[in-house]
Amino acid sequence: MKKYIINRVIRSILAILLVVSIAIVMLFTMISRTLVFEQDATIKKLSGDKRTIYAYNKWEDLGYLDFEQMSAMCKEESKDFGSCMITGSDENNRVVSLYKDKGYTIQYLNDGTPFASRDYTALELISKFYSRLIKIDNPTFVKDEDNKDLKRGYSIGLDHNNLPAIMCSGCEYQYQLYVDGKFPFIHQNIFRLDFGHSFPTSQGIPTIDVISTGQGKTVNKQVKFPSGNVSKSAVDLHTCKYKASSTLDHLDKNKFNNNYANCQSNYDSPSMISTSYMFGILSILLSYLIALPAGMYMARKKGKWQDKVGIAYINFLIAVPSLAFIYFVKLLGQGFGLPDKFPQLGYGNIKSYILPILILALLQTAGLMTWIRRYMVDQSNADYVKFAKAKGLSQREIFNRHILKNAILPIVNGIPASIILAISGSVITESVFAIPGMGKMLPDAIKSYNNNMVITLTFIFTSLSIFSLLFGDLLMIFIDPRIQLSTKGGTR
């Protein structure tokens, strides 16, 4: 079994890498790169050489190409920087042709200054992505010329809340492993995924932070800083990063007794991922709570009026376009005084959640009920049910002891997938209720040519789907005795 799982994990990882690689190559080679500026406000203000240089710099940032301006070329290849920088000089021509030979395309600015650029090949694109993907924090991370006697190493201590934490000096993050009141309660800063920065929306922020840090207003709380200073602040001390000594100001020195002063804030609203996940999980829970008993009941009353009512409900949900259904339920809900947009009452009020969760849940019930009813009916006709009846068991006993377990197996297989994939949010419902979740992230990112964000989401969604399938299968080992994952295979 161990061997099977290792095999599956390896294959899953390969599948993820393949999908993400294809996405990267497609995004960077098949879509016109000028499109990334469609929604960029900065470039519209620029013209001429400035515009050209801005565009190439951005493309280099985004990983399209390697851009070299004349000064960079001269620094790299020439001993005589002064003459190299004179356009048309021998040294200048030598360096330029050197770059031409290296495979760079030479272009000229309006003032005649040459510059070189080279598009990355597909292979380079992929290898660049994966080489920076996983960042492991370590005590040698900080390279600060002004702080040569920085101690480097790990220590275990208590944080400002007097909870145990693993801390590090010399790492990017001070807190490597810590505990707090936020889900999932144990947090780490050791491994981080780096997908590059978001552009043009949320410019300059790492894509992973865009979707995973809090939203809304910052929240001020009494914070006891490492220096002993207690004041009202929004700072989340667990997220503090190293700040170079040259940039430390007196405010930082007031609060912190070390260089870990670059901290994130506490926000009043959870991140996009958390928001979507909360809605997703609650709605899945509700949909199973409704659909499982309903589907089972329909199967037991197959052909009777109760079953027919259920089938009518399922057909209604399938036939009515989901948008119409959403607005229908929304209108009904408004009649009960529920808000028609999430931000009206916001995160703090339970009323904000009722309609979206109810709608998300109801939309899922149709499919679930159909399947459960179908599995139940299938199993009720099985020979072992006939034999169980001949044994003298009552309908209820047959149902609870025999049919249920058999019918529920294929449903259970899908549960991890639906729970994990809840993270991806729902496009329509979130838009209708203006919920700041993940649902709109992917379409928005595609629309605004936010390549790094598209890749980030592709990576996250692919990984989640593939691993949730794996979890579903692993779950089966525990509930279905017939399944024994082995590479050898075969029972008697």
Added chain:
Amino acid sequence: MSERKIILSATDVEVKFQVRSKTLTAIRNVSLDIYEGETIAIVGESGSGKSVFTKTFTGMLESNGSVSNGKIVYDGTVLTDIKTDKEWEKIRGRKISTIFQDPMTSLNPVRTIGYQISEVIMKHQGKNKQEAKQEAIDLMRKVGIINPENRFDEYPFQYSGGMRQRIVIAIALACKPNILICDEPTTALDVTIQAQILKLIKDLQKEYGFTIIFITHDLGVVANVADRVAVMYAGQIVEYGTVEDIFYRPAHPYTWALLSALPQIGKKGEDLFAIPGTPPSLFSEVIGDAFAPRNPYAMKIDFEQEPPMFGISLTHFAKTWLLDPRAPKVELPDAIKNLHEKLLEVVNGGQN
């Protein structure tokens, strides 16, 4: 025979099914007495109503079927009066058990063998889990499972087909029923396993003394296990009697045809005998003798009027106009004359 106690008596039983707004009469006025401790075989081709008839003894008819006429009495209880499943639960498994054709699918694939045996013991005998387990293990040993303590917690897929049928038998016998209905219990098994299972059933019958109703279309099995045989055709019992009556003194042309089709008496190089035609549709009323269209001995009256059950001896009855005193005398077909000698010859020939 007649002085033995009748354990189950069916009188004029008629079973109807509603199939897509049409009515199908699957059993037409069948009467049969079953004696305590005997083994009675019900034979007939597919669709003749063998299984449907016995399903009425335990209320196991499909939901679109019902006993529309007649009376079935088991040991003083009028089974045809039972309406609810709750009442049936006192009969099923406890008094009358059934084992089905396919042991591969008769057991719940995701419950342990032990669970499936002990749940019946717990339900019908009110024993606790530990006692039930002990009894289940004893039963498993009795039906020939080696090392039952270890195999108690195994699942059906870990058992072979023959072993599973043994478990099915163990479950059926868990509550010491008075009647065991075996609905083609060996059809899905290969020949050597068939013989083992038949022997097991007979051995258990000797020990427990239950009555067996054996449904089969394998006349070889009938000769092997049965005391009495009832031949069914198109929803009726057309002939019944002791095994000797049926095999050596058959009286109904359908029985003749069945026996003629025995592969054991076929000659090498010749085609096996097959009964021409198909059984009548049971959706419409059958006029006269249902077998008449396929019967080379059919007379005019066979197409007009249903024959009554003629008594040939105290134990032997047949439903054919040929037994009417006015009917012409008909000889047994050549193929099944001296069937005993022919079968002996096959057996001996096989040994040499």
